[in-house]
Amino acid sequence: MRQRVKEEAMSISKGAYAVLETIVGAEYLSDDPVVCEGYRSGPGGYECGLGYERVMTVVPACVIMPRTTEEVQNIVKVCNRYKIPYVPYSTGFYGPRSHPHVDGALLIDLKRMDEIEIDDKHWFAIVGPGAIYSPLQAEAMKRGGYVIIGGGGAQASVIANLIGDGWSPLSHRIGLPHRRILGTELVLPDGELVRMGSLSQQNDPFWGEGPGPDLRGLLRGYTGLRGCLGIVTKMAVKILPFQPEPLEPAGVSPNTALQLPENRVKWINFTVPNKEAQVKAMFEIGKAEIAGAVTKVPLFWRAIAKAECKEEFWDLWGQENADTINKFFIVRVLLIGFTSAEQMEYDERVLMDIMKELGGEARRTRPTDESWIKNADSAGMWVMCGSYVSLDYVIETLSQATVHGELYADLKWKYTPPLMPDYGDPGWFQSFELGHQGYSEFLIYWDQDQDTTGVDHFYVDTSKMNIQNRTYTSLLGPHQPLYLTGPKYGPNYHEWLLKVKDEFDPQWVCHPPVPLAHDVFMERAEWMKPMKDWETPEIMPKR
Amino acid sequence: MAERQTSIDVKKLFAESPKTPIKLDITDLNNFVYDMSRCIKCKGCTWVDHIYMPGAQFRTKCPTATRYLFDSYGANGKMRIGIALVEGKLQWTDKLLEIIYADPLCGACDVGCKRNLDLEIGLTLEALRVKAVQDGVGPLPAHKKIAQNIAKNHNFFGSPHGNRRKWLTKDIKPAQKADLLYFVGCSASYSNPEIAQATAKILKAAGTDFMLMPDERCCGNTVFSVGMINEARALARRNIDEVKKTGTKMVLTSCAEGYRMWKVDYPKLLNISTDDLGFKVVHLVEYVNELIEKGSLKPNKKMDIRIAYHDSCSLSRLSEPWMPWEGERGWMGMVEPRLTRRRGTNGVYFQPRDILKSIPGVELLEMPRTRENSFCCGAGRGTKEAFPDLALWSAQHRLEEVKHVGAEALVSACPWCKNNFVQAVKDDGNALKVFDISEVILASIATEG
Numbered sequence: 001m002r003q004r005v006k007e008e009a010m011s012i013s014k015g016a017y018a019v020l021e022t023i024v025g026a027e028y029l030s031d032d033p034v035v036c037e038g039y040r041s042g043p044g045g046y047e048c049g050l051g052y053e054r055v056m057t058v059v060p061a062c063v064i065m066p067r068t069t070e071e072v073q074n075i076v077k078v079c080n081r082y083k084i085p086y087v088p089y090s091t092g093f094y095g096p097r098s099h100p101h102v103d104g105a106l107l108i109d110l111k112r113m114d115e116i117e118i119d120d121k122h123w124f125a126i127v128g129p130g131a132i133y134s135p136l137q138a139e140a141m142k143r144g145g146y147v148i149i150g151g152g153g154a155q156a157s158v159i160a161n162l163i164g165d166g167w168s169p170l171s172h173r174i175g176l177p178h179r180r181i182l183g184t185e186l187v188l189p190d191g192e193l194v195r196m197g198s199l200s201q202q203n204d205p206f207w208g209e210g211p212g213p214d215l216r217g218l219l220r221g222y223t224g225l226r227g228c229l230g231i232v233t234k235m236a237v238k239i240l241p242f243q244p245e246p247l248e249p250a251g252v253s254p255n256t257a258l259q260l261p262e263n264r265v266k267w268i269n270f271t272v273p274n275k276e277a278q279v280k281a282m283f284e285i286g287k288a289e290i291a292g293a294v295t296k297v298p299l300f301w302r303a304i305a306k307a308e309c310k311e312e313f314w315d316l317w318g319q320e321n322a323d324t325i326n327k328f329f330i331v332r333v334l335l336i337g338f339t340s341a342e343q344m345e346y347d348e349r350v351l352m353d354i355m356k357e358l359g360g361e362a363r364r365t366r367p368t369d370e371s372w373i374k375n376a377d378s379a380g381m382w383v384m385c386g387s388y389v390s391l392d393y394v395i396e397t398l399s400q401a402t403v404h405g406e407l408y409a410d411l412k413w414k415y416t417p418p419l420m421p422d423y424g425d426p427g428w429f430q431s432f433e434l435g436h437q438g439y440s441e442f443l444i445y446w447d448q449d450q451d452t453t454g455v456d457h458f459y460v461d462t463s464k465m466n467i468q469n470r471t472y473t474s475l476l477g478p479h480q481p482l483y484l485t486g487p488k489y490g491p492n493y494h495e496w497l498l499k500v501k502d503e504f505d506p507q508w509v510c511h512p513p514v515p516l517a518h519d520v521f522m523e524r525a526e527w528m529k530p531m532k533d534w535e536t537p538e539i540m541p542k543r
Numbered sequence: 544m545a546e547r548q549t550s551i552d553v554k555k556l557f558a559e560s561p562k563t564p565i566k567l568d569i570t571d572l573n574n575f576v577y578d579m580s581r582c583i584k585c586k587g588c589t590w591v592d593h594i595y596m597p598g599a600q601f602r603t604k605c606p607t608a609t610r611y612l613f614d615s616y617g618a619n620g621k622m623r624i625g626i627a628l629v630e631g632k633l634q635w636t637d638k639l640l641e642i643i644y645a646d647p648l649c650g651a652c653d654v655g656c657k658r659n660l661d662l663e664i665g666l667t668l669e670a671l672r673v674k675a676v677q678d679g680v681g682p683l684p685a686h687k688k689i690a691q692n693i694a695k696n697h698n699f700f701g702s703p704h705g706n707r708r709k710w711l712t713k714d715i716k717p718a719q720k721a722d723l724l725y726f727v728g729c730s731a732s733y734s735n736p737e738i739a740q741a742t743a744k745i746l747k748a749a750g751t752d753f754m755l756m757p758d759e760r761c762c763g764n765t766v767f768s769v770g771m772i773n774e775a776r777a778l779a780r781r782n783i784d785e786v787k788k789t790g791t792k793m794v795l796t797s798c799a800e801g802y803r804m805w806k807v808d809y810p811k812l813l814n815i816s817t818d819d820l821g822f823k824v825v826h827l828v829e830y831v832n833e834l835i836e837k838g839s840l841k842p843n844k845k846m847d848i849r850i851a852y853h854d855s856c857s858l859s860r861l862s863e864p865w866m867p868w869e870g871e872r873g874w875m876g877m878v879e880p881r882l883t884r885r886r887g888t889n890g891v892y893f894q895p896r897d898i899l900k901s902i903p904g905v906e907l908l909e910m911p912r913t914r915e916n917s918f919c920c921g922a923g924r925g926t927k928e929a930f931p932d933l934a935l936w937s938a939q940h941r942l943e944e945v946k947h948v949g950a951e952a953l954v955s956a957c958p959w960c961k962n963n964f965v966q967a968v969k970d971d972g973n974a975l976k977v978f979d980i981s982e983v984i985l986a987s988i989a990t991e992g
Contacts, residue, residue: 030613034639037632038615040623044581065612092584092614111612116599134596142598154593155585249594252888253915254658256594309884310661311877314553322549375593379585379659386581386876413547420875421548447875448580 010104011061016082020064020106023074028065028112036060039092039099039107044382046095047389049448051456051525053096056517060087060100060107067112069185069193069233075108076231077191079509087511088231090129090157094164095389097226097478101520102512110157113233118143122206123239124182129159129232136237137374146242146373148174151390151441153378159235164224165393167439169293169334169372171432172286174240176395181216182208182236189230189505197236205236218500223393223474228514229504243337247373254308257368258375264337264344265292267369268351270360272329277358278429279398279438281331284354286398286435290347293334293372295430298443299325300422304380305370313384322423331360334372385420385445387452392462393441393474401438402429404471408442411465415458420445453527460484460522460531478515481522483536498541508542516540553874560874567666567868567882569811570772572629572674575667577872579622579629587659588618588652597911601944604651604912606921606937615642618652618664625671635680643671644683645933647926648768649856649919654887661884665861672770682769685929689765690774697760699729707759710736715743721754724791724822726782726805728798729761730958738958741981742797742827748988749831749840753795756785762804767812768924779809786822793823795830797981799957800923802826803857810865817864826858828956831984832894835901842987845904850983851950852895852907853941853964854917855957860887887915895956895980902987908948918944920955922963938967945975952976954983 011031012020021029030036041057042048066072079086086106089098100107114130118139125136125147133147134154140146148168150161166177174180183197183205199205200212208216219229245261260266272278282294300317307313333351337344355362371377381388394404405426412419427442442462446455463480466473467488476485477497486494497515501508513520519536522528565574589608596602603609608617615624621643627633646668653665675681682690692701710732711717717725725746731739746753762782767775782805786794796802806824810817817824834840854860863885872878892914899907912918921927921937942964945953953968953975955961964977 028612032636032638034624034633034636034642035613035615037624037627038613038617038620038642040627042580043626044622045583048583063613091586092619093586109612109614114602132590132602134590134593135599135602138596138598149593153585154596155587155590251594252892253592253654254886254888256592256658258594309882310875311879311881314875314877318551318553320550322547370594374596377659379583379587382581382583383660384875386577416548421551423549424547449876 012084012104012106013082016078016084017062019078020075023071023078024064024066029062031062036063039063039089041096041099043448044386046093047097048095049387050452051528052518052521055524056101056521057096057099058101058103058105061104063107063109065109065112069187072108072187072231072233073191073193075106076187076189079106080190080507083507083509085509085512088129088227090160091132091155093152093156094160097514097517101514101517108231110231118239119206124206124236125239126205126234126236127158128234129157131158132156133158133161133376134374140239141242141247141374143239144242144244145239146170146174147180147237147239148177149372149374149376151376151378154375155379158237159232162235162237163220163232164226167432168376169295169430171439172294172430172434173292173336175433178216178220180238182206182238184208184216184219184232184236185234186215186219187231187233189510222476223479226478226511226514228478228501228511230510241338247369250368257370258373260367260369262367263341265369266335266344266348266367267365268333268335269363269365270331270333270355271363272331272355272358272360274329275402277360278329278331279402281354281358281360282398282431282438283435285333285351286431288350288354289434290335290350291333292336295332295428296330297332297428298422298425299328300384300425304383307383310383317384320423325423325425381443381445385447387446387448388443390441390443391459392466393439394472395432395437395439396472398431398435398438401440402426404440405429405442407465407469407471408462411461412444412458415454418446418450418452418454419458456525456528457531460528478517481518481534482515483519484534512542513540557874557877557879562871562873564871565869565878567663569666569670569673572625572670575663575670576626576629577876578662578664578667579625581660581662581876582619582622583660584619585659586617586619587655588664590655591912591916592655592658595916600947601911601918604655604916604918606649606919606933606940607646609940610933610936611645616645618656618668621668621671622664625667628674635675635678640675640681640683643668643675644681644769644925645930647856647919647921647934647937648924650861650887651856651916651919654860654915657884657886669770672768673772674770676770676772682771682925683929686765686769686925689928690771693761693763693766693774698733699761699765700733702733707732708755710739712740715740715747717743717755718752719754720789721752722792723751723753724786724789724794725753725755726762726794726796726801727755727759728796728801728958730962731797732759734962735958735979738797738979738981741979741985744989745827745831745840745981745984749834754789754791756789758785762801764800764804765925765928767804767808772812775808776812779812783809783813783820791822793825795825795827797827797979798959799826799855799858800959803861806862807865810867814867816866826891826956827981828858828895828898829891832898835898840988842898842902842984844987844989846902846983846987847904849906849908849949849951850899850954851910851945851948851952852899853910853920853953853955853960854892854914855955855960856917856919856923858956859890859892859917860915862890863887890915898980898984899954902983908950910944910948912944920960920963922959927959927963934963935967935970938963939971942967942971942975950975952978954978954980956980
C-alpha cells in the first residue's frame with residue numbers, strides 16, 4: 001500500500017499523543033492523515049473559498065473527541081504542558097474561523113458532548129456543545145415551549161451559536177441571546193474550570209447572573225471571540241412559553257414544512273408602499289406588543305424558496321432588476337396565540353389596523369413554516385452561487401439599522417462582480433425585542449471559482465465604511481483586523497482584548513492567532529496590501 | 544468602477560463564462576469535483592431533516608457518521624478526502640479504504656444534501672469506490688470473495704448454480720412465458736426461500752401469471768456497489784438481454800437491492816434512461832398496492848399486530864428512475880442542459896404503508912425516522928460482508944427505534960434488511976418478530992400456507 005504524501009509538516013509528539021490516549025481512549029483520538037483531512041475547513045462552506053480560508057486554515061495534526069468536562073480539562077492541560085495549539089470544534093459549520101490556523105494543532109471535536117436535558121419544572125435546557133438546535137426545539141415544543149433557532153441554522157451548535165450570535169426573527173419577542181443564557185460551565189484556556197451563575201454555588205444552573213462569577217459578557221461580547229478564550233462544556237438555556245397546539249411536519253424532501261395550527265400560529269406577508277412605512281410598521285407592531293416575529297428579508301430569498309434548483313433560481317432572479325428591488329417593501333409578520341386563540345385574534349386585529357393606516361396589503365401566505373420556527377434554512381444560502389457569508393450584522397435603533405443595509409448595498413456595487421448581482425438589495429432587516437432594537441444583516445454571495453480578490457477587499461472595505469459612518473458593527477475583534485478596528489472603536493479596545501487574552505491564555509495555545517488572525521491574514525496575503533492603511537506593530541504579539 | 548449591474552441577462556452571462564464539461568458518470572471522479580468542493584459542512588448528510596427532527600433521541604440518519612463519529616466518516620468528510628485524492632494530496636491507505644467502504648451507501652446523505660443544495664453526493668461516493676478499483680486498491684478482500692462467487696457460481700453466496708430454483712415448491716408453477724417476469728435474486732433464491740414463495744403465492748392469488756428468467760443469475764448489486772464497474776456492466780448487459788429475449792413486459796422483484804439495480808443502476812451502467820430499458824421494473828409492493836386499489840387482491844384476513852415499517856433504502860430514497868446527463872458547468876455553477884436532480888422525493892414510500900394499513904387489525908406505527916429520513920439497517924451494498932460489526936450495530940440502533948414506538952413486529956421489503964434485523968434481534972435477545980412484507984401480505988390473503 002502506498003503511503004500518503006506528507007502535506008502538513010508538524011504533528012504532535014508521541015509522548016503527548018500517548019497521554020491524550022489515556023484521557024479518551026484510542027477510539028476517540030486519531031492523527032491519521034486521512035481522518036484529519038476530513039476536518040479540513042474548505043474548499044466549500046461558510047466564508048470558504050476566500051483568501052482567509054486559503055491562507056489561514058490548515059488541516060489539524062490530530063483530532064480528539066472528549067465525552068466529559070473533566071476530559072476536556074485534562075486535554076487542555078496536556079496542550080498547555082506540551083504547548084500544543086488547540087481549537088474547540090462543535091459542528092464545524094462556522095467556516096474557517098472554527099478550524100485550526102496553525103500547524104500542529106489539536107482539534108477538539110465536541111460532538112460526543114451532545115446532552116439535551118430539560119428541566120421541566122423550571123423550563124430550561126442543559127445542553128452540551130455538541131447539541132444542535134433542532135432537537136432542542138423539538139423537545140421544547142413537546143412541552144409547549146420554544147427557543148430560537150439562530151440564523152446560523154438548525155444544524156448549528158446551540159452553545160456555539162449562543163456565544164456568537166444567537167438571534168433570528170423570533171428575537172422580536174423572545175429577546176437577545178444573552179438574556180437566555182443561564183448557568184454555564186467554561187474550561188479556561190489553561191484547563192481551569194469556571195462555573196458561572198448559580199452553577200458556581202450548587203449543581204443547578206437556573207440563574208445566569210450570579211451569585212457566582214458571570215463571564216458571559218467576556219464570553220460572547222457582541223458576537224463572540226471564536227473559541228480563543230476556552231471551551232464552554234455546558235450551558236443552561238432558558239425555554240420560553242410558546243403555545244400548546246402541535247405543529248405537524250409535512251411533505252417529502254426537499255419540500256418539507258411545518259403545518260401551522262392557524263388559530264394559534266400564522267405568518268402574514270404584507271406589502272407596504274415605501275421604506276418609511278416598513279420601518280414605521282415594525283415600530284408600531286413593537287409598540288403594540290404584538291407578534292412573534294417581524295422581518296423584512298432580501299428579495300432573493302423568495303426566489304430561493306420558489307426555485308427547485310440553482311438554474312431555476314437564476315431564471316427567477318434574472319427577471320428582477322434594480323427597479324423591482326427599489327419597489328420591494330415587504331413586512332413579514334408571525335402571529336402567535338401564546339395564551340389563547342382569542343389573544344391571537346386580537347393581535348391580528350391590531351396588526352390589520354396598523355397596516356391599514358400605513359397602506360399595507362396582506363398577501364396570500366402559506367399556512368406553513370419552512371424556516372425559523374424549527375428549521376432555519378441557512379444551508380439554502382449556497383444554492384445560488386456556491387459560496388456565501390453573512391458579512392456583517394448590527395443591532396441599532398430600527399431607523400438606524402436600515403441605513404446600515406443601504407450603506408452596504410451602495411458599497412457593494414463597486415465589488416459586483418465578483419459578488420452576486422443583487423441589484424442593490426439592502427439585505428435583511430427586522431425588529432428585535434418588540435422594536436426596542438432594529439437588526440440589519442448583510443449577506444454576500446459569490447462563486448469561489450472566480451477571482452475572489454474583490455470579495456476579500458470588500459470585507460475590509462466594509463470595516464472602514466463602518467468606522468467612517470460610526471456604525472455599531474459586529475465586525476470587531478477577531479472578525480476583522482484588530483489593529484484596524486480596535487483603535488477606532490476603543491480607542492484602546494485592541495489593547496484590552498489582547499490583555500484579556502494574555503491573562504486567560506498566557507501561552508496562546510487556545511486557537512492561535514485569534515484574535516489577531518485577520519491581522520496575520522493581512523500580512524500574509526499579498527493581494528490585501530493595497531487595502532492596508534493602518535498601523536500594526538512590527539512584531540505581532542505571541543507570534 | 545465597473546458599470547452597475549442593475550439588471551442581468553443570465554443566458555448571456557452563462558454563455559460568456561468559462562465552461563467545464565461534466566457527465567453524471569461515476570467512472571471519473573473528476574466529474575464530481577464541483578460537488579465535493581461545494582460541501583458546506585451543514586451536515587444535512589447526517590442530521591434528520593430539521594423539520595422532522597424528532598427530539599433529543601434519534602437525531603441522525605447516517606449509520607457511518609453515527610457509529611464512527613469522526614467527521615471523516617460522514618459524507619462531509621469524504622467530500623474533503625475525495626478532493627484531496629483528486630489533487631494528489633492524499634494517496635490510498637488502509638484507513639482511506641476503510642472510510643470509503645464502511646458505508647452502506649444508503650442515500651441518506653444524498654437526499655439530505657439535496658434538500659437545500661444541488662450536489663451529487665451519492666454519485667460521488669460511488670465514484671470514489673470506482674476510483675479505488677481503477678487504482679488497483681479496491682475493493683476489500685471480503686468483496687473480492689463475493690465477486691469470485693458470482694463469477695464462478697453466478698450467485699452471491701457461492702452456492703451451486705443448479706440450486707437456484709430450489710425454492711420452488713410443488714404448488715408454485717411459473718409460466719413458460721408471461722407478461723410479468725419475477726426476478727427472484729440471490730437472497731430469496733438461496734437464503735430466504737420464504738420470500739420467493741410468498742411472492743409467487745401472492746401473484747397466484749391475484750391471478751397473475753409470472754415467469755422466471757430461464758437462467759437467472761446475480762443482479763450484480765455487490766460488485767456494482769463496491770466499484771467493480773466492468774463486472775457489474777457485464778452482468779447488467781447479460782440480464783437485460785435475457786429479459787428482452789423473453790419478450791416480457793415487466794420485471795418484478797421482491798428485493799429492494801435488486802429493484803434498485805434493475806431500475807437505476809443498470810441504466811446508469813449502460814448510459815441509458817430507465818424508460819429505455821424496454822420493460823417496466825416494479826417491486827412487489829408497487830404491484831400489490833395497485834392490485835389492492837383495483838380490488839383484484841383483498842387482504843381480508845385479520846392480523847392483530849402492531850407493525851413498524853422499515854424503509855429499505857434501495858426501494859425508497861434510492862429508487863428514483865435514472866436519466867443519463869452530460870453537459871457543461873458555467874457561470875455561478877449553473878449547468879446546461881438542465882438537469883433534473885434525483886432528490887429521493889419520489890421513492891416508493893406510500894405503497895408499502897398503504898398495503899399494511901389495508902390489512903384488518905394491523906396497527907401501523909411510524910418510527911421517528913421515516914421515509915427519506917430512515918436510518919439504514921446497515922447491511923447493504925457490501926457493508927455486511929466487509930464490516931459486519933457496522934451492519935449489526937446499525938440494525939441494533941434501528942431496533943431501539945422499533946422498541947421506542949412499541950411495535951411487536953418489524954417489517955421491511957428487502958431480504959438483506961430482514962436477515963440483518965433477524966440477527967440483531969437474536970443477539971439482542973428480544974421477542975420482536977421480523978418479517979418481509981411479502982410474508983405479511985401472504986398471511987393477510989391466504990387461507991393456508
